[in-house]
Structures are given as C-alpha cells and as structure tokens.
Amino acid sequence: MPNNNLQNYNPEFLARLYHDMVLIRRFEERASELRNAGHIPGFLHPYIGQEAVAVGICAALGKNDFIASTHRGHGHILARGGEPKHMFAELYARQDGYNRAKGGSLHIANIELGIIGANGIVGGGIPLVVGAALAIKRANEADYPGTEKCAGGVSVVFFGDGASNEGSFHESLNLAALWKLPVIFVCENNLYGEFTSQEKHQTIKDIASRSSSYNMTGLIADGNDVLDVFHVMTTAVDNARKGNGPTLLECKTYRHRGHYEGDMAHYRPKEEVEFWMAKDPIDNFGKRLMEGSLMKKEDFQTVEDEIEKTLVDAAEFAGQSPHPDPEEALENVFVESYEGRALL
C-alpha cells in the first residue's frame, strides 16, 4: 500500500512525478507566453498551482483507464500522456493538433490515450465517465470487438468546486453509486469558480462530504501534495477495480493565476494567495526529494533543461504544422465512412 512516506516508493517513480509536475507548470507558462505573442487564438485557463492533482491522480492509472477533463485541462492531459507537440499544435490551431485544430484548449481529446476530452461546459464531462464506466463494465462482462481496450479499467473525471453545484454532478454520482461503477470523481477544490469564492457558491467546506448523499465513499487529499493525492487515489482505484463502486475524491488546492489568462484575480485576499503560494506543490515536493536525497540540485536543472527542450521543440513543431484548409471546417460533422466500431 503506497502512502506518504518517500521511502516506500521507487525513486524513478518519484522522479517521474516531479518531472510531470514541472512539465505541466512550464507548459502552462509557455502557453501563456505563446498566447501573448499571438500564436494562440483562443483563451486559456492555466492549471498552474494544481499540478499535484493531475499528476497524482494519473500516476495511479493504467492503460485501460479513461479520464475526462475540464476547461482547465492541460495538466490532466499532460499527466495522462498527452504530447506537448500535439497539444501546442492544437492550441496554435494547426493540422497536427490532437483535434486537427477543430477543438482548441477546451476540447483536447484522445481516446487512444484514455482521454475522453477536456470540456467547455462546467460539469459537462461528469456524466461521460459514468458512461465510460458502463462500457468498461460491459467489456468486463462480454467479449466483443474492442473489449481489450477498456476491460478492467476505471474511469475518472476531473471537475472543480464550482462544478459540484451543477445538476450533472448530482445525477452522475447517483447513477454511478447505484450501478457500482468503477468511477473516481475527482473534485479539484481550488476555492473559486471563476471570480466567486467557495463560500459564496456553496455552504459546505468539504465537497467530499457530498458523497454521503449517494452512500458513496468520500475521500479528501491534500491537492498540493502529489504523494497524498496518489496515495488516496490508489485506494479509490483499487476499490473501483474490485467492483466496490465509485469514490468522490476531493483534492484541496489552489490556482496560482487568474481564472483565465488575463484575469488578474484581484478578488482574492493577499493573505490567502500567500498562504497557498507557500504550499507550492512543486517546490515542496522538490524540497522533500532533496531532503530524502532522492534528487540533487543538478538533477533539478536536468529536469528543467529536458523540459525546456521538449517545449521549445513542441512550439517549433506547432509553428511549422500547416494551417488547416478552411474547407476542412465542413468535414467531420458526421462520420464519413464507418467500418465496424470507430474507435475501440
């Protein structure tokens, strides 16, 4: 059973967690620069500050598992194995983007990687993973083409504190609990829905407590501690795989930046921001790795250098990817030709 003690983990695993968090942070910083430089036409919702959640959650997942994400989705997608070059290409609105420039930041998806998709509708992805879990259950029960792609899997949805007030949240949790589906509902409570603080949008503090409405397990993780997230998530995943049903997992965290690129976030008290900045998930995990002699100073630089190169290459790849032909806009409304199951 994994826990919060560094010694219980494989050093490479720990290094990968660190790496992935830094990758997300730098990706988001770079995306913001690239947007300011005019390379990205759409809007962005930076994930900076919440990296431990995406990385801790996805580290507990395997090949046959699926995630659905949100408007603040880059972190989830990177943590699940999304490649920066195809992500930048998508943000650049180029042909090599994951969605061939049709989706943009809000809609990056790749079912082969287990990514059902980011989502522009708050709460919109929650019912989808209930369905994904239904498909998984069906694959566990019966052999049909594609079964091998999801049998034994779990499905996971990320959503925010704000989203936990949408009807889709309630309906989906009820359904997943009723059918004992292998779903983990990951609520990233970053204390704000847009410009509205949690106490102005709901009367509870612990969103995990809403699990009781469905007789579902509710767990809370320190969303700024990647190992804690991983540890708690592992419990939830085990339960789901064993057929014990879904979990509502709340990760307490904070976004460092505004709601979207450009929002100065003046609505947040200075002390609050400072409190959370001091809990930076990357700094703190880095410190622990140093203290545990698992990474040396120069190792951090190596990570940064490697990521810098990845992102420079990715941006270059994106910049060189062809613009879509405007006529492509008329394609893909319907599946043009269909032989057998489209995806799995």
Added chain:
Amino acid sequence: MPNNNLQNYNPEFLARLYHDMVLIRRFEERASELRNAGHIPGFLHPYIGQEAVAVGICAALGKNDFIASTHRGHGHILARGGEPKHMFAELYARQDGYNRAKGGSLHIANIELGIIGANGIVGGGIPLVVGAALAIKRANEADYPGTEKCAGGVSVVFFGDGASNEGSFHESLNLAALWKLPVIFVCENNLYGEFTSQEKHQTIKDIASRSSSYNMTGLIADGNDVLDVFHVMTTAVDNARKGNGPTLLECKTYRHRGHYEGDMAHYRPKEEVEFWMAKDPIDNFGKRLMEGSLMKKEDFQTVEDEIEKTLVDAAEFAGQSPHPDPEEALENVFVESYEGRALL
C-alpha cells in the same frame, strides 16, 4: 410548540386535519370513478395513502405562503384550499376549471391561493419555490406594489423520492441554502418512482440525509401521521420565517394505488403493500381521535356525508360548466394586456 400529543391541540384543528384528509381521499376516489365514467379525459396520479403529508404540511402554512406541487398534486391543492368544484371542472376540461381547461390535472395552479402549481415535469417545481422565496425576501426588504401578498411568507415544494435524483433538486437546495431562503423542500418518499423502487433508483434510505450536502437542516417525519408531519413542519416553518434558512423535510409514506390510474402496481411485494395499508393515515388518525374522545362514531359519518355532498355538488358543477370554445386554444400564449404587475 406543537407535538404529537393530541391533548396539545385544539379539537377543531384536529377535526379539520381529519376532514381534510378524508376530503382528499374521497376526492381521489371520486376522480377515479369519474375518469372511468369518461368524464375526465387526461390521466390521473392518485394521492391516496399520502394524505397526512399534504394536510400536515399545509396546516402549518399561512396566507402569504406558497406551495409548488407535482404530477400527484390533487392532495396538495385541496390541503392548500383548492375548491373541489374548480378542480373537478379543470379535470373535466371545462371553463370553470382553475386553469380554464388549459392545464388539467398536471398543471392546476392558483397564485391567489398560494398555489404556484402542479407540475408535469418531475423536479420541475423545485427551482420555482427558490424563486418564490426570493420574491418573498424582496418583499420583506422593500415596499413595492404587491409586497403585502407575500411578505413574511415561506415557500414550500412537494416532490417525490424519484425527483430527488434530478439535477434540479441538487441545484435548488444549494441555491436556497446559500441564500438562506425561506423554503421547505418536502420530499414525499413513497418508496417508488413510477415502477422503480427506491433501492433501485438510489443507494440511500433517508433522503433527508441529502441535506448535509448543503449544510441544511434535514428532518424526517412519519408521513402517515398527520400530527407528526405538522409538528416537524412547524419547526421548519419557524426556522424559515426567522431567517434561519431552508429545510429538507422527508415524509416517509406510501401510495396505496398504482403510479397512475390504471396501473395495477404488480411490481410491489404483497407484504409491503399490507404493511403500509395497516398504516393508513386516515384510519389511524381516526382511531386516535376516537380513543382521545375527540370524535365520536357519528362524527365520522357527518364528515363523510358533508364531503360526499361537497363532491357530488362539485362533480355536478363541473358537469354543468361549459366546454371551452376551441378558439380559446389560441388565447393566453402571451399576456394580452398588462397594466402594472399581473398578479401580486
């Protein structure tokens, strides 16, 4: 503080509770006969068995209070002062119906009586009372035309166990709790949503427990005991009027008949039906009144006779009410003329 002890109540009040329950029972029986006789064109969802809920709840309400109801709404409307003759006229689809034959069973409404309306959409009425409470709050704060009609009021919505799985339930409770609105959410848990039993549509037993998701008071009443319902409701109403916010009040009850007139309800275990039949709210309350010497045998007959006459007259009134002119179908899409506020 009222409670479950007969001695604490005014005998006339108790007699009225009994009367109102019997009125509902006989109204529903008569409606079913009238439908079978071809006088009522639409479908009906009989309230028989649940009378203690409507009567206990509405007994705790005053003039400036509002209720919203459901597809199974006759009981609520009668308990709130709806007149059988205008109700039958509506069911008969005649001009003297509450809705001038445009609504039918599913939509009977009368704002003057504090009845926002029955509703054909499961969960559809729940957000409406949040709004009604907003209007009440506004009336409490400011003087404007109509204020006197709702100032100091509370608003109440009835809905079923099945409805508690709809998104509108969740969103509305969150909103009412956040704004500390004077709303009482009355869940009539009759153990079935249509043909599906509670354990097949949710994983909890006590729907009142869902209140914790909103840091809201949750209360449970014996929905077959009119005094218990009244007692618990009084607490909730007091709280709401004092500005302490909403309550989720679950009344455990059972419908004696099928989901709709014509449903034989074969999906229910015989023992379950028998168990609940023995808890008939009218029989049991009648027995208590007898034991407490509050009503004598002949008093019961008097009640029955009076109600019989009311209903015979009501059906006659309905039968003699003119059919609508088909051309009326084209009216009332929009408010034709509007001077000042339409209603209040």
Added chain:
Amino acid sequence: MSEVATRRISYSQALNEALSEEMERDPSVLMLGEDVAAPGGVFGVTKGLYEKFGENRVLDTPISEEAMVGAALGASLLGVPTVTEIMFGDFVTLAMDQLVNQAAKFHYMTGGRTSAPMVVRMVTGTAGATAAQHSQSLESWFTHTPGLKVVTASTPYEAKGLLKSAIRDPDPVMFFEHKLLYNSKGDVPEGEYTLPLGEGAVVREGTDVTVVAYLNMLPKVLQAAKKLDREGISVEVWNPRSLVPFDRAGLERTLSKTGRLVIVHEAPRRSGFGAEIAAIAAEEYFDSLKAPICRLGGANTPIPYAPEMENRVIPGVENIIEAVRQTLR
C-alpha cells in the same frame, strides 16, 4: 421488386423487433431509460428485452435525464452503442446540454477522431389530453443542431427499418416516434431489412400537388388525399423519413412533377421543420413552383388540456384538404 413475405404487426412491435434484433446482432449494444427494463417502458416498446438480454444490457435509470443521456454518450464514445429512451419527448429539455453541446459535437470537435453511435428514442405528439408538458413535437430543434441525425418513423415498416439503421449508424441519432402510432398496424417483411437514413419515400403517387408529411400527420394526409381524389385532385404524398440527412433529390423529384407544395407537421408552425422544407423549395425549386407554398403546422401555442382545444391546435384532415384546395386555387 421480388415478392417479400410480410406480416401485419404494430408499430410498437416493429420497434421492439428492431431493438431485439440489433441487440442480438451486436452483443455490445446497451439500452437505457426510465422504466424500460422489467416494466417494458410506459408505452410497452421495450417489453421482453430485459428478460431476453438481462439487467446488464437493459438498464433502468433513476429519473435523471441529463446523466442518462450523458452516460449513453460516454459509453458510445468507447465503442458501446446505446439506445436511450426518453419517456416523453418533452423531457429531452433536461438533456439538451449532453445532446447539443456534447453528443452532437464530439466527432467534430475531435477532428473526426471519435464517434458516438447512440440513438435517443422519444415519443412525441399530442394525444389524450396530456397537456402542455407531455405533448410536444420538438424535432425541429435537433435539425438545427449540426451533428445530430433526426429520424421520424411513421409506419411499422419504417419504425423497424429506420430504427435498425439508426442503431448501426456511427453518429448520434434522434429517433422520433408518435404516441398515436404505437397501435397502428402495417406490413413488415419477415426477414432482416433496414431502411437507409436520408431517403424519403413517395407514399402515394399523384400529379397536382405534393404534400409532405411524417409521423401522425402522414395517415391524416393520406385520408385527405383519398377525399380529394373524389374531387378530382390528385395528391402526391411524400414522406422524408429522416429530416437530417434530408432527401433533397426526393423532394425535387416530386416537386418537379407537381409544382405545388403543402407541408404538414404537428409541431408549431413557426420555425418548424416545414419552414426549412419551404425555404429549400423557395430557394432551389422556385422555378418549378406554380403556386405559393403552404405550411400547415401546429398552432403557435403550447398544447392545451381540453380535447376540443387540443384538436384546434393540431392540423386535422379538413385543414389539410382546405390547404390543398387553396394551393390549387
């Protein structure tokens, strides 16, 4: 056409056969809905399927239309086709986000890299004094939602053939049935068959005027056509079957023959699908038109409760006859 053995079965049985055959053909297909399992659906369309395919494939859902449709979409995105029943079409209002913002757009938003083979069946139309929230005909909305296919079934033959095609279709299909048709009977082939989406049918040949109709307006139009025949007016009746994709060639053929167009549907006239058909004709076949187009739709009102008012707001045989006569004036 070679002789095909047929039987007379009801529309509702035809739907049931389509569901049963497709679930047999493809072991992954799932069915979802409120009271569709043991109860067999409030209109009885799914009777026996629960017994046949078991609780893993025929699922009763709680009353939560948004999650139900979203779950259907999620499963279909992973390659598990779904058929979801919305008990009354009016309740689709609760699932609009999952249908419009999710299902309709997924294939497109992902640059063609996902597919959502899902069918949403729903009953539509006015009957039996069920009033404003149980009587609507909402198909037009979905024709205005790119990414959704929209199918209407007007006879047992169509019900079975179109539903089977819809289930095999890789895209989300909104499948409209009509309350008053469930008990109607018609000839249905003995063996396996499907009807393609996007192909209309001339239901009755004629030369003077084309009347377009679907769902429960089709039998009314056929009645009207018969009566008009006695007046010497020859009515061609054309049924588009699927509204998206729409059989333009079929419309063109009948219009170039008759030059006159009446369109009848139960949905409110304003912005109903009749407007689209009229607009297509006024744009593309303007020169074949010998007279003003005439649309007959439901009144622009909610559906009232009283039967006499209900009748007033839905086109009747007499209204259709009058419209045809007027077009010929």
Added chain:
Amino acid sequence: MSEVATRRISYSQALNEALSEEMERDPSVLMLGEDVAAPGGVFGVTKGLYEKFGENRVLDTPISEEAMVGAALGASLLGVPTVTEIMFGDFVTLAMDQLVNQAAKFHYMTGGRTSAPMVVRMVTGTAGATAAQHSQSLESWFTHTPGLKVVTASTPYEAKGLLKSAIRDPDPVMFFEHKLLYNSKGDVPEGEYTLPLGEGAVVREGTDVTVVAYLNMLPKVLQAAKKLDREGISVEVWNPRSLVPFDRAGLERTLSKTGRLVIVHEAPRRSGFGAEIAAIAAEEYFDSLKAPICRLGGANTPIPYAPEMENRVIPGVENIIEAVRQTLR
C-alpha cells in the same frame, strides 16, 4: 421627427444603462447570473449595478443554470420581474426545461392567470476562437417555443431600447446579444426611450433587393450594401429586431418594394430563423417575389476552433455580396 439629443456610447454601455434605469424605475426588479455582481459579468455588461443596487438586487448565482432560471421564473410569477444573464448562450442548454416547459407555458397552462415578467439575456455568436461550446447562435429554438418572446439587439440604440421594453414586458423574453457588438458604438438618445417588441426597422433604404439581417450580420450586410451600391445595386436592409413577435407588415412593405429577398444570419442555415422568414415570404408574398429567395446562414457544422475555419462557417461580406448578385441574376 423632432431633434433628439444623442450621445455615442457602446452597445455594452447601452445595455448597462437599460438595466440600471429599469432597476431604478421599478424597485422590485432583480438581477441574477454567474459573476454578474461585483465582477460585473464576464463581458462587463452589469458593471456597477451591484454597487448601485446592492446584494439584495444583483445576485451572483452558483454555477447551476437550471436552478438559476427556475428561480428567476418563480420570482417573476410572484410579481418580481427578473433579468437573468446566461454567461454564454451555449449554456442555455442546461436551463431548457425551466425555459421551455415552465416559463414559456405558465401563462397559457394556467388559462392566463399567471404572468412571468422575466428576461433571459445571453451572448451569442462566433468570435475569438472560443470553439464549439462557446460560439453558438441558438435563437431559432426559442422562436419554435410558443410562449417565449425572442429579441435580438444589433446596435447600441436597439440594445437599450429593446432591453428596457423586454424588462417591462409581462412575458418571458429571450434577449440575444452578440460578443462582437459589445464594443461597437452608436448614437443613443440622452433621455428615456423604449423600442417596441414586434417592430422591425429599415436600416438602409434600397430598391433592388431586401436583405434581412440582425445581430452581427447587420454591420456585415451594411458593408456589403455599400460595396454593392458602387455596382449600381440598391440594397434595402431590414432588421426585424424581435423575431417573436415578428413584424410581418414590415417584411411585407420591404418585399413589395424590392421583390427580392436575401436573409442572413449566423446560426446554422438549416432550420435557422431564416427558414421561417423564407417560408413566410414563399407563402404570403409569393406573388411579389421576382427571384428565388436566398438564405445565407452559418454552415451546418459545429463551430470549429481555428480562426480560418471559424471564418469559413460564418457568412462574410463577400458571401453576402455574392448572394445579392445571384438573386439579381
């Protein structure tokens, strides 16, 4: 017309003034929406109102569109008019039941004995690569929903005058704004005024062809008209302002003058409100038509992310010019 003193203000300021004046005029009016209070709305339309009218009258709601719209309706039924902002029109999908099954039908279902003075404002249209779920134009659905009024505001003058009327209207009004218009400027009278719902306006006089347009297609059509002028083509531009009620007389006047009709909107062409306008013309003014009607709408696709594809699916000035020329051919 007597001289009226005007100022040049932005569309967004015009809306803000309308809200502010109406909330001042009527102490009962409430405003609801996500981040409409202190933040002033994501498009800034409600800026300053929270400060002016306080937290009892300008309410931030949690992210729960269904309850928000339902609550607005409940308050309005009790005589408290409400103005609700749906942050992006695309999210109205989550409130469809409260709008369509409740708000639209209440007055009717109760035999005229209730009234729901509520306005639902929403921003619509394609701009800035916001992709498929933040770019739609959904007005047509609501024109197909009897009981709802549907208003579009295309200029600052209209924005203020129509919004004020909408707030005073006793019926539910769906009020459509456009992202790209918020910063556009125009002349607005100094003093109090309202514009009636149901009255269109000739925005530019012409004789050869009528082009109907609203929202952000209106400025594009005006540009096209200018260019066409140089070719000697005289374009009359007509803006219906409200789609329900619709100014048939206004349409008739312009059509009887020009005899040619082009309709332009951003919403997908299929079953867009252009279909309804085309159908009205093909039914009622058929004999004044000298040429096939031409509808120009958004492509029948979801809105793509890439700007070059975005442009491809929305009618542009060149498309409008081409359509007009074709109609004159």
